[in-house]
Amino acid sequence: MDSANVPSTGDVLRLASIDLDAVRALLARYGLTLECVAEGAPIPGSYWGETEAGVIGHKVYARADTPVHSLLHEACHLIVAPDEKRATIHTDASDSQAEEDATCYLQIVLGDALPGVGSARIADDMDRWGYTFRLGSARAWFEHDAEDARAWLIHRNLLPRAFSRLPRFSPLPRAGEG
Numbered sequence: 001m002d003s004a005n006v007p008s009t010g011d012v013l014r015l016a017s018i019d020l021d022a023v024r025a026l027l028a029r030y031g032l033t034l035e036c037v038a039e040g041a042p043i044p045g046s047y048w049g050e051t052e053a054g055v056i057g058h059k060v061y062a063r064a065d066t067p068v069h070s071l072l073h074e075a076c077h078l079i080v081a082p083d084e085k086r087a088t089i090h091t092d093a094s095d096s097q098a099e100e101d102a103t104c105y106l107q108i109v110l111g112d113a114l115p116g117v118g119s120a121r122i123a124d125d126m127d128r129w130g131y132t133f134r135l136g137s138a139r140a141w142f143e144h145d146a147e148d149a150r151a152w153l154i155h156r157n158l159l160p161r162a163f164s165r166l167p168r169f170s171p172l173p174r175a176g177e178g
Helices: 020-028 068-080 097-113 119-129 138-144 147-155
Strands: 033-036 054-056 059-062
Touching: 020 033, 020 068, 020 097, 054 068, 059 068, 068 097, 068 119, 097 119, 097 138, 097 147, 119 138
Parallel strands: 033 059
Antiparallel strands: 054 059
């Protein structure tokens, strides 16, 4: 994603708008830490640059203007990485499409672990930011086409027990409706 495609600041939920202690606690469950970066400073380990979160080893780097979905996405890359690989990750974390899909799935699930965020907001922000899915939206993919990602996470005991039930979204509109 180049800077010409980055949405304006008001389009997605940013780290400054949520409880940092809740983010730190969530990351700590997985042996990760949040490193806050000064306003305007480059974000270490950021694959996309700009406001996107970065990863180096067990640390997730973000600024106040970092999108929450980006922070969760990069954190989930570390979560799904095997322990022996995690410490060596710097910037580019994904090894396969299956791992990338599992990362996207888990980031939606973990949205419910953050007060005032929720899975629906993460899925919506993924769409606003330009993620692309076969079924046209993150939510449609999550609800109807992500069985392989869910199975990948379950097989590796990475789907949190507290989130074993799927997040509840309002019903998708039918063809011809909204």
